[in-house]
Amino acid sequence: MSEIPDQNSNSSQPIFTGNAPSGSSSYAQTLGVEAPPDPSKQVFQEPSSSGDSPLPPPPFEEDNKKKYIIFGLFGLLFLFIVFLIISFLSSRFKGKTSSGPVTITYWGLWTEKEVMQLLIDDYQKTHPNVIINYQLQDKKLYKERLTAAIDRNEGPDIFRFHNGWGVMIASYLAPVPKTVYSDADFDANFYPVVKEDVNRGGNYYGIPLSIDGLVMFYNDDMLKSGNIPVPTTWGADFEGAAQKLTVREEDKIVTSGAALGLADNIDHFSDILSLMMLQNGTKVSESLLRCYSNQSGKEELLQSTTCGSDTLSYYHKFTENPNSVWNDVFESSLTSFASGKVAIIFAPSWEALNIKALNPNLNFKVAKVPQLVCVEDPCSDVYLASYWLEGVSKNSKNQAEAFDFLKYLTSRDVLQKKYEAEARLRKLFGDAPARRDMADTVGTNEYLKPLISEAPDMKSSLFVSRTIDGESGINARLEKYLKDAVNALNKGVGADTAIQPVDNGLHQVLDGYKAASAATNK
Template sequence: MKIYKDNFVTLLVTVIIILVLGLAGFFIGSFILAPKSSGPTSKATYKPKIKYPNGPITLTYWRTVDGLGVFEPILDEYQKLYANVKVEIKDIPFAEYDAKLAEAAKNNTLPDLFMLRSDWIPRYKNYLKPSPKEIFSVEDYKKTFAPVAVEELIYNNEVYAVSYGIPTLGLFYNADKFSAQGITEAPKTWQELLDANSKLVTKQGNGLISSGIALGTANISSAANIMPLLMIQNGATMTDTPPTKATFEKPASDNYPSSAKALDFYTSFAKPNKSSYSWSDGFGNDIKAFESGKTAMIIDFPFRYSQIKSNAKSLNFKTAKVPQADTNSPSNYTVYWAEGVSKNSKYPDVAWDFYNFMTSYEIMNKYTAGTLRPASRLDLAKAQEQDTVLGPFAAQVPSAKSYYKGNNALTDSAILQMITTGLSGFDPAIAVRAASDTVTKSIQQYPYQ
């Protein structure tokens, strides 16, 4: 009987030990093997900067280009936090947006919140309500957001607008064509791009069968942005400071405008007598030419990725940083949207705290995923560098530049005309000088305030 009891006790202890070790192993294994979150940590948390009032509040919000789909789940999250606040978004077609915004400003009927191009800020500055310092202080703003936003969205030591994303120009390339020519990586410099282009282009006499890169004419989709990129990389100063006139016609140290050299380089891709000849408008639209394999490379903004992927599902293409004139001191180019608050809003503090919510790490990341616009937050843009699609564009956010255009449509038209004039055989310096004169008039039409 004693032996039986001893055996029973021994067995019971053994079972307990096995159970304890098993449970310990399960919890330890779960901790070690469970997938680790790659998302944001405490910096993802939105923290309100004001005390929200009681009672129903409606904020009207005008937007364009993004559509409503990307905002619906984000607004649902905001509504869960503030059931008494309703944000009503009105999506306006881009072609109508500037005119409607200008009319609303004239009639003092601007919505509480509205989207506007960064180079529109001076035009609407008198209609904007700056952020309370407890929501966006200049000191914190400078630490948090891209330098280009700091430079362009702060006036008189006050924050006038925020940006959700800073899209930069990048390179799209056909991976199969690169592989077929033994090109193992995307070009990092313009010389490397010229070398790749010479391998990818197919010529027949003075004609082209297939293109290496779509560059050189005013019909390239992003020509009005690629040209300033090249000018800035070549050392041009686009305007004086603060902007009152264009200055990119000024000569460099050799008494010849650096912008003229940039123009000569750009147009060389469309000149049959140049070794870099690679593009003719006979190929049609550059984006469609890339989708159909007629050209191996294009330069554009990241939103094009979704369009190309949708239209050319079998196309094997990748994205890369835009080539640089000096890799040790990169210069990149952006055209981006900002978000402002009307000075006539009944709830300006609530409106600005909504932007505080929108620019929090976690929420901005959701916006980026839906729009393919790299984050304006430097910490989030840094994390987005790991993304296989968005990474090259996000890596360029800290070095992104822009310039004040005044009437941006008139300025873009002047840049395109400069390209056409340069292609027609005129001295590039003459074309640059004419464009500079027009851009000065454009700036004077909408003076920088």
Template sequence: MKFSTKQIIVIIIVIVIVLFVVLAIAIGRKPIVQKEITLTIWGVNDSQEVLKSVFEDFQKKYPKIKIEYTKFDEADYETSLINALAANKGPDIFMFHRSWLGKHKDKILAFDKTKISLTKLRELFPSVIEQDFSDGQNIYALPLYIDTLATIYNKDIFDATAIAIPPTTWQEFKILIPRLRKIDPKTSAILRAAGAIGGSKTSIHNASEILNLIMMQANLSFPKNASEQLSFPLESEELLSFYVEFANPKSLVYTWNDGFSQGSLETFSNEEVAIIFDYQDNLKILKKKNPYLDIGVSSMLQFDLDKPINFANYWGLVISNKSKNPAAAQSFILNLALNETNSRKYSQLSGRPPALRKLI
């Protein structure tokens, strides 16, 4: 069978197109690394044991990538990290606090927009992630969890005082205070506090965050310049005295003072306070201090249940701009933060609330 010149040209074009498609597919399936490399990761709080299983999942997909993880104490972490990056001895990937983008953005790389876009970020995570980890154009970090303040209560104390469910609003909490607290009738000393609130950082390690949350919930409007005045949707006197009245001996809701110098976590573990307002991440500390505690966890108290507002504290993973393997680092973070199975596994092992919307 003879082909005309035109038919031969068409056949050649078809063959070229087929070869191009096959080549494109082959390139698309090309692994992110052709030689063995090591990804170094620095973090806080999480032990090697917690992350081991999710590391293994990644290494099954990319057997030529070795993972080396180093855990730091949170108190020393930022200084150690900055010094290491300045000396070109930092990690490929590191944990990045939600408050760091403004001061450490120059040390990290943005994610490839074709891998994770702002639209996809909004679909996968709560809005706080975009607020903290994006500059409006690029995404710089992805979270493994989102921890928020919660109402942590002693179930045994609630049972003993015939309180079936924890309070959901600040007003409900105020009403329950006389039932939950114990006061020495002779000395007026607090034998058991209803809640750890009203004190300074001396007795409540996260006092400033609780106070900030109260301000946020009250929709406090701060002045833009000296000529403007503060505006309060709630009565100003009530708002300004709201926090400290819990530590005022003359108040009907008096339930705390800085005499609890061992701190709110220690006081709770000793069953000397019925409620603390803290992050769920600290549950493991409480259980370690007192394994026999019957602990309940409920949503953080609100002024308005129809408009809940909470305070978040969490870390994300970022790619160092000094990394020699940024593509592999990006693949690792995406595999861990966006994969539902890995995210669920991390949440179960770490005991922290998940970040993905589908798992919340």
């Protein structure tokens, strides 16, 4: 659900003025022509004593050369003024379909219409010539409807998309102008993962309003009753807590210590598993069979190729007897957590709203996701990002106005107003702003504080869930490959064997989209 100012002010038209000739010189003198004598002002001189008569005046000669120069200068000045007027008008109305107000169509998701309209109304007070038509979209077939509309040149000017869509949406986006966000400003304002996700060829494609990702939810009463500290690392720390929190009656698990190990009844299982792979050195958006070390801050390719399969095996052990803490008898992890049947689950922060809706009296808290036990110096924490951005269509005829509105939307004051309006409406909290300089402002919220502390160290994955990218989308297809691998382990298939089709599928899906994108851009 997380689901991302002001360059459109009117410039005044230049005013050009010319100064008329001043002083006592006449228009004829200005042209370099000697005026005929004024009889009323003639002075008669007495003849000289020598008897010489006065000399006659010189004959009148018109200076045509100087006249042509003056006329030429006036002509050039006139052409220059016409050029400036045409240039001004063309830049002023560039992209407009008419001389009237510009209408920006904005397809949104998750952000309530009343919240967005509050921000739009403030914007239009200073931009009366821009009309923002915000349309809250149904999530059903959203990506398909969006891309089809843009292909028909009927799509919105601004639209929302998920950071996991990657190459699926790249060819539909216009780059963010450097006058809206310079490279330095973009990097300074937003978390590093945003740059990694949307920077291509030196340009940024998309601006986030908010940030979200995977966090750990835990039942505070259960942990306190067992005197169990909140686990911060995988291995003995987390496994010990999960075992102690699990309640068994004979061979049945009555209360689960943690929802891990399966795919079918664990919400966001692909987010959890791909985060574990990222922490274990797998670049999940490139290959599951290559492993990297980040020792001393320097990335190094390792000889080992089992980091992906090792992680898959570790994930599955939480459902393997005799020490299983979760099984297929439970309902979905989210429903089980809300009903008090599991102590720890993992999900994006926005799921807190759904948990509260399911059980308003549940005493739960949020913490950062555990990390691997540190064996390197310095230690590098890794968390998973899953958030939404606003983009401008490459086919929009009003790109300048659209980007100006997005600059306004992503300003600190406006995002603060958006957050406060959402918090009032949703009761618990609003979307965590994507701006780094707002971390202290919203990081005091008990539900968002862990998320905000994770944000500087987030990475993205193509295996994220709930991105509504459709059955043919990258995320949906890769999630299916990963689910098949987990289910294969349930049937006794080894992790090394189960991971191979996932890696093959990753390359097949990416190659297909890259080829389609290259063909579109020809």
